[in-house]
Amino acid sequence: MKAIKETNFNFPGQTKFYKGKVRDVYTIKDKYLVMVVSDRISAFDVVLPEPIPYKGQVLNQIAAKFLNETKDIVPNWVIAVPDENVTIGRICEPFKVEMVIRGYLAGHLAREYAAGKRELCGVKLPEGLKENDKLPEPIITPTTKAAVGHDEDISREEILKKGIVSETDYTKLEEYTRKLYQRGTEIASEQGLILVDTKYEFGKADGVIYLIDEIHTPDSSRYFYKEGYDELQKKGEPQKQLSKEFVRRWLIENGFQGKDGQQVPEMNEERVESISERYIELYEKITGEKFLKANTSDVYKRVESNINAALKMLQ
Missing domain, CATH: 3.30.470.20 (ATP-grasp fold, B domain)
Known part of the structure; x- marks a missing residue:
């Protein structure tokens, strides 16, 4: 499994879990938020059936880069980025x-x-x-x-x-x-x-x-x-x-806009691969950096292990 569709971890001190459209958010000791940016993709307020490999990594790493490059303007919630798909931060209201x-x-x-x-x-x-x-x-x-x-x-x-x-x-x-x-x-x-x-x-x-x-x-x-x-x-x-507009356009061309009775068009392997490539292209254009693919041989084990290591450091 190369992509993160959903997570179901149980961390020491975990007090809450919230599953958003794209992110799985774990609350630790009512003090830290562990945000796992999955590879789910949504459009028209609907989560599409197939995850997109590396999409979560793209979003998490772009956000981490720009949060770091703007912290002189305003403090941000980030405490650590222990994994390509994960950000840990302080809880804010x-x-x-x-x-x-x-x-x-x-x-x-x-x-x-x-x-x-x-x-x-x-x-x-x-x-x-x-x-x-x-x-x-x-x-x-x-x-x-x-x-x-x-x-x-x-x-x-x-x-x-x-x-x-x-x-x-x-x-x-x-x-x-x-x-x-x-x-x-x-x-x-x-x-x-x-x-x-x-x-x-x-x-x-x-x-x-x-x-x-x-x-x-x-x-x-x-x-x-x-x-x-x-x-x-x-x-x-x-x-x-340069946005995820290309995904919306493909859906519209295939008769889907999230309305009742409409079916999400088939997302075959080729389509999933092409969306993944576009997200990687977005990363490289926006950051000006080469995208380095994370190890996806056992993606869930990697993410869980990196989060546990980071939480230990925060004890």
């Missing part, structure tokens, strides 16, 4: 908003604009923009976690009015979000990329705000290629993207 920042009229923002809206999350947008145009300046369009269904757009004013985040903390979250996006933009530019939009999650522990979860991965961010951007915009043609 998450803020109930995700900080989405957009530098271009793309994705959800472009769809809202095309529908005639000129304001999103309380932020006014100028007339005359076309899809994928650079915005006059980056805008923050937060979302709040819905009890059921999808995340929902929310304005700064609503967040403060409803007391979801205090004004002091929210001002800090905005400041961190802008600085992180600026750093992400600079790093992307060095790789010949444009960081189009992204999202950040924050939490609090002992009165300190920490950056949590992952950052600047192809699952949480959208990238364009810098080369050819201007030319494609002039022609009104779609931009070349």
Whole structure:
């Protein structure tokens, strides 16, 4: 078994276990979070039947790299990365908003604009923009976690009015979000990329705000290629993207968008292999580094052993 579909470990001091769409999260002594980034892949809020070898490693290692390269801006939750698919960090109380920042009229923002809206999350947008145009300046369009269904757009004013985040903390979250996006933009530019939009999650522990979860991965961010951007915009043609959009496109072309009654198209070995190769390509383009495949001869034993060794060190 080369890919991690799901884990079912039992660690000393384990108090909780949570299985997300992609991550398996173990709570140790109510003090540490052990996050195993599996090779599951989701699209349209549905986990696809086949895991993608090395996908978890790609996401975990991109996040680890960029969390390390931004810790001078804001402290983050990471304590150790003991395995290619694992991050161990401090437990934080998450803020109930995700900080989405957009530098271009793309994705959800472009769809809202095309529908005639000129304001999103309380932020006014100028007339005359076309899809994928650079915005006059980056805008923050937060979302709040819905009890059921999808995340929902929310304005700064609503967040403060409803007391979801205090004004002091929210001002800090905005400041961190802008600085992180600026750093992400600079790093992307060095790789010949444009960081189009992204999202950040924050939490609090002992009165300190920490950056949590992952950052600047192809699952949480959208990238364009810098080369050819201007030319494609002039022609009104779609931009070349670097994200998991290629998986969504394949599903749509095969009649699946997560709606009732729709079947996930067959994911044969060739399809799984091609998605795996694309994720490795994403890693190399985004980081500018060669991807080194982890040992997958007994992937579960490797992960469990590395976590146990790390937890011993933390005792």
